[in-house]
Amino acid sequence: MDPSTESRIPELGDVNLALLVSLVAGEHCIFSTVVESVKNLQEEIRVSCERTFGIQPAVIECTSKTTVDEFNESLLVEVDDEFEDASERRDGTKLPTFEFDLSPPADRTPGRFESIGNTLDDRRIADIVIATGLDTAEESVQVQAFELLRSRRIFTRASMHLAPKDLLFVVILSRPTARLSRHLNDMFCMSHVHMDEDGLPYTDGVIQKHDAPTLQLKDLSYLRELAANVSLTAEMAQYLHNVVIFMRNSRYVKGGVTAAATRQFRVLSMALAPLHGLTYVPPSLVALAARKVYLHRLVLATSQNEKSLLWGSDPEAIEELLDGVTVEDVIEDVLGSVETPL
Numbered sequence: 158m159d160p161s162t163e164s165r166i167p168e169l170g171d172v173n174l175a176l177l178v179s180l181v182a183g184e185h186c187i188f189s190t191v192v193e194s195v196k197n198l199q200e201e202i203r204v205s206c207e208r209t210f211g212i213q214p215a216v217i218e219c220t221s222k223t224t225v226d227e228f229n230e231s232l233l234v235e236v237d238d239e240f241e242d243a244s245e246r247r248d249g250t251k252l253p254t255f256e257f258d259l260s261p262p263a264d265r266t267p268g269r270f271e272s273i274g275n276t277l278d279d280r281r282i283a284d285i286v287i288a289t290g291l292d293t294a295e296e297s298v299q300v301q302a303f304e305l306l307r308s309r310r311i312f313t314r315a316s317m318h319l320a321p322k323d324l325l326f327v328v329i330l331s332r333p334t335a336r337l338s339r340h341l342n343d344m345f346c347m348s349h350v351h352m353d354e355d356g357l358p359y360t361d362g363v364i365q366k367h368d369a370p371t372l373q374l375k376d377l378s379y380l381r382e383l384a385a386n387v388s389l390t391a392e393m394a395q396y397l398h399n400v401v402i403f404m405r406n407s408r409y410v411k412g413g414v415t416a417a418a419t420r421q422f423r424v425l426s427m428a429l430a431p432l433h434g435l436t437y438v439p440p441s442l443v444a445l446a447a448r449k450v451y452l453h454r455l456v457l458a459t460s461q462n463e464k465s466l467l468w469g470s471d472p473e474a475i476e477e478l479l480d481g482v483t484v485e486d487v488i489e490d491v492l493g494s495v496e497t498p499l
Contacts, residue, residue: 162376166432170358172198173205174432175349176327177372178449180210181380182428184346184421185306185326187453189333191353197360198351199289199329204359206285210372212325215283219294225301228294229313232305233280278315285325292328292335302326303341336453346421347446348453383431389423389438392498397423397443399495404451408464409479409487413454422450440497448488455484 169177172188179186190198199216206214217231282305291302305311309320328337328345336342351357358364389397401422405414425446426438433442458464460476 162372162379163434165372169209171349171355172201172351172357173209175347176202176205176210176325177380178425178428178432179325179327179347180323180377181384181432182346182421182425183323183381184424185328185344187328187330187337187342187345187348188351189330189335189348190351192332194351194353195289195329195331197357199287201357201360202287202327202329206287208359208371210377211374212284214285214287217286217288217291219288219290219298221293221295223294223298225297226314228298228301229311232282232286232311233278233313233318234283236279236281278313278318280318282311282318282320282324284321284323285327287327287329289329290331292337293331296338299338299341303338303344306341306344342453343415343417345453346425347449349449350452380431383436384428386436387427387430387438388436389427393438393440393443396440396495396498397426400443400447400491403491403495404447404455404488407487407491409458409482409490410455411458411462412456413451415454418450418454422446425450444492447492448485451488452484455487457482457484457487 166174166177175186175188188198188202199218203214203216206212213234215232215234217228219228288302291299301311305320306326309324311318311320326345330336333350337345356363401414401419404410426443429442429446430436430438435442458479460472460479463470463475463479466472466475
């Protein structure tokens with residue numbers, strides 16, 4: 158790895174690191190924090206996209222009243238032919254940020270088509286979308302988000318818009334225990350829980366604009382190339398497979414170990430290697446990837462559907478066994494049960 162790039166990675170905070178991993182892996186990410194810190198976390202992610210990565214973000218604040226049309230509009234930004242990359246915008250000038258007000262305009266009249274004189278909509282989908290409270294939005298809005306991530310395009314009343322090749326969709330949950338709809342949730346590779354004690358360097362003013370560690374687009378491309386060439390030995394591939402099997406067969410797990418999760422588990426394990434200065438995947442990175450991939454996915458068993466009930470287990474004993482078990486506990490139990498290759 159380029160020494161200058163490698164030296165900047167340890168300077169990144171937990172939020173920046175989570176964004177970097179997502180960008181290198183080419184996968185989407187879910188953030189969560191305490192309710193009181195959601196707005197601050199949103200601002201931290203927005204500023205991180207601008208200052209650290211020099212990427213143009215769009216910020217969406219979803220509510221239960223958000224409509225599909227409003228959601229689609231919020232994804233779009235104006236095409237700026239003169240938009241410069243990160244290396245050319247470190248002079249203190251403000252990068253463009255696009256925030257969308259989802260309150261309906263008062264003078265809007267319903268109708269499928271606008272006036273015939275309207276010009277073609279030439280806006281584009283933002284490179285990074287930061288959606289806060291998407292879990293509170295109606296199912297139709299979450300379905301639209303799913304279609305965007307699946308088909309990588311959206312249809313508005315005026316045009317069809319294709320998502321950029323390296324689109325990153327970031328969701329900030331409205332509360333730590335919230336979940337997205339089942340299929341949308343499965344589109345997100347990893348989740349990151351931000352703790353208040355970790356701080357928010359940009360929002361708290363710890364990092365000044367001229368001191369911000371920066372990673373240019375060429376650095377991200379270089380890290381992606383390294384991740385694609387990481388060595389995954391047969392023993393490590395078997396270890397990764399065993400973690401998936403043990404996770405699926407755990408008595409504590411009812412669901413969530415999907416095919417998409419297995420694919421993303423492998424991708425994330427390889428993407429973490431160059432960030433640690435490695436050209437291969439060790440067991441420790443597989444364990445780290447498992448904690449990120451399955452944290453938002455696992456559906457825990459209850460005393461009504463635990464597997465051993467089929468064989469006559471006592472429901473009261475099962476209820477006592479499952480009491481207090483968390484997703485984090487289950488992941489650690491599985492990792493402790495799988496034999497680690499030497």
